[in-house]
Amino acid sequence: MLTWQVWAVLAAVFAALTAIFAKLGVAGIPSEYATFVRTIVVVALLGVIVTVSGQWRSPAVLGGRGITFLVLSGLATGASWICYFRALQLGDVARVAPIDKLSVVLVAVFGVTFLGEHLSLPNWLGVALIAAGAMLVAYRA
Template sequence: MERWIIYAFVSMAFAGFTSVIAKLGLAGISGDLGLTVRTCFVFVFMLCFASLTVPLQDLQLLTWRNVIWLGASAVTTTASWIFYYKAIKAGNVSTVALIDKGSVVIALALSYWILHEAITLPKMLGGLLIVTGLLVISRG
């Protein structure tokens, strides 16, 4: 199995824990405050991670194009997190997390349209199953 696939599964596992742990952390406070505190921790942890793993000479590789696209990604991540935390504060984590995974379908469509990645039959069927699951969840 390729390393990136292992990384994706590890990411999936941590993301699953993240939602449940976040819901516990939101007890008695607003989702906005909880997200702010969490994001401060993420910032510190990422600085520590980068200081241990990113060679200083790599900073020379950073272009304005990188900064602009990563900044745009930060804007969409921020919007996603704001609404995700509002949703898990008010709703069931199990339902919110499943609906949130509908982002896979959006990523599939955008990767085809913008990045010109191939949409294979397995990807198309997987996306269709996700949409079907979203319809089932939203009606129940």
């Protein structure tokens, strides 16, 4: 089994590829429709993975709290994707993606604020550098 760090790096690689492929894919297509097509592909792929790996379960086993937060997460994901694809249509991928990654900064703030997580001074410095870096990459001189 791979470590969380390996999975996180793989997620970053696939997120980068997502940005490039999406920028190419939204050319001449309404961003909401492009998001819809992407979502169908994601649902189909995950359906195959869940079925082949034997993870298929009734949603009833999740319980009310689990379902509620997964639905909210799904709504947030959909909103994020719609906004992201619209931004890709309007802007350069090299500038849109770093702004999108400001979610890393927001996750740190939300994790501390709402989940009671703790970050050390070096962690906060890293968060500040991510924010500054995203803004510098997005800056058009």
